[in-house]
Amino acid sequence: MSTARVPGVSVTDLSRQYDNASRPALDGVTLEVAVGASMALLGPSGSGKSTALRLISGLDEPTRGTVRIGGRDVTATPAESRGVGMVFQRPLLFPHLSVLDNVAFAARAAGLSRRDSRRDAARYLDLVHVGDLADRSSAAISGGQAQRVAIARALAAKPAVLLLDEPFSALDSVLRTEMYRLLREIRAEVDPTIVMVTHDQAEAVAVADRIAVLIDGALEHESDLATAYSRPSTLAVHRLMGGLTEVAGTVAQGAHHSDLGSLPIPADCPISEGPGVLVLRHESVSICLAHDATISAAVVAIEAAGVRRRITVAVGAARVVVDLAPDIDVSSGSTVGLIIPPSARWVVQRL
């Protein structure tokens, strides 16, 4: 299997305005994905993330802006000449071809003989662990297998960039976990540059090493995974990343002031003065005995979160969500101490 480095992808001021739409589907997005990196494009429905992928692939034309692949401007290059591979939510295996011939399609389209293209295709089927399905009809395999074949088919075209448009959203959770593992194996084996669209932050974290968040067609955040969780650019990004705690207040003299009290915040917070929303990760805050902490809070709600429990505590009007370790037991109405480490604090603008 070739391990040659593949070029990265970058877009500049990428915009798409559809006819009869009140606002652009994508508005001035500038983004760069390093060679061999995996970028998740995260956003709610209608945020423009699939539009971005179609513009990168060449299946749609931008109203403004440029697309570069491996440093080469491909904005005017048709999809078939861009060197991108695309895997959609539906596997879209050609029903008139066998599994093997589906994977051999790119080589056949490039003019290779049937025998040569099939030999090459068999290697990619092995890569996604479905080599034994080669002779099956593409209609006679399961959804998970079909998506594996679709990935093999895209990889067999040896794309510079692999674009994944919510490819696992139709699969059940067990199959999804298997596909995440498969993607990691593929990255280790062929090291493609990957741009993956998803609306699921857990999926983004499972397959990507960087996250870009699109809200209403605009790029609101771009960072590594840890930063996306702990230091979101906006309240919308915090919510999309699964953040549950938002405490309104004001920022003054390097601290956030609210019902939680005066909490010093990191110096690089984007809000230095004025109104701001303190955002906290439920995984990063904890509770202790009431007299051991400076903040006393009342437990107002308890819910199950897998093997753990998730509680909501109230301090005045402020509500803070805390994930509990399995061995900690609290009852609703009890008073606890709330620990908010300085590194867990972050303040963003009110919407």
Place this chain on the structure above:
Amino acid sequence: MIRQARAARLVRGLLIAWFVLPVIPVVLWAFANRWPFPDRLPAQFGFDGVRTALRSDAAHALVVSTGLGLAVALLATPAGILAARALTTGKVFAPRLVQAVIFAPLVLPAFAVALGLDVLVLRLHISSTLAVVAILAVAALPYTTSVMRLAFGAYDVGYDEEARTLGASRWVVAVRVQLPLLAPAISGAAFLAFLVGWSDYVVTLLVGGGRLISLPIIVASFASGTGNHSVVALLSIVAVLPPLILLAVVARFRGRRGAQS
């Protein structure tokens, strides 16, 4: 479950009876030298009908009808594909008007059109065979367009997009993706167009001016005479067989494709 299976068998039996029963007297007539009323069966079986058919131009008419069917299918199928594609993608000027023109042969009486065009064809010195093929192709266009429109409407452009990202040019997409996926519909459309050419009587008679002797013309001429029951029955069976065989081939082809997809 058992009751359902029984009901399905009953319906199947009734359907077979519905189609087969009317054919039985025709088959009997084809090999009946004499069948006076009110006998329930022919008084004398024989091959008088076969001999009469062989003496007539039936063999030539069979070739003419086949040629007519194939020519109409060859013209009306690609035209229907193009028309359906244009109407489905909306890339056509005044689509409602175009649609009305294409489907006009369904509402205009063939007799009136043929009579009117006959004069025009004569005055313009157009070959009558060419004129018959052209007119029948236009008559077949609503059927081919309609079948292909349904096929294009149900066609998933996702396949084309996937193929393009795999490096397929538009030509390769058309040949390696669209054509195989639309093949069942195309074969169905071609079959219908073939039938229009194969079974036409009015246009072939009026515009063909008696020079184009197809199977329906021969059958009609025998049917208009008296005492020709056996040859009419025999030629009717001959006229039904080729489309039936073609239908079986198309159905088998579609079935195989259906099983694959």
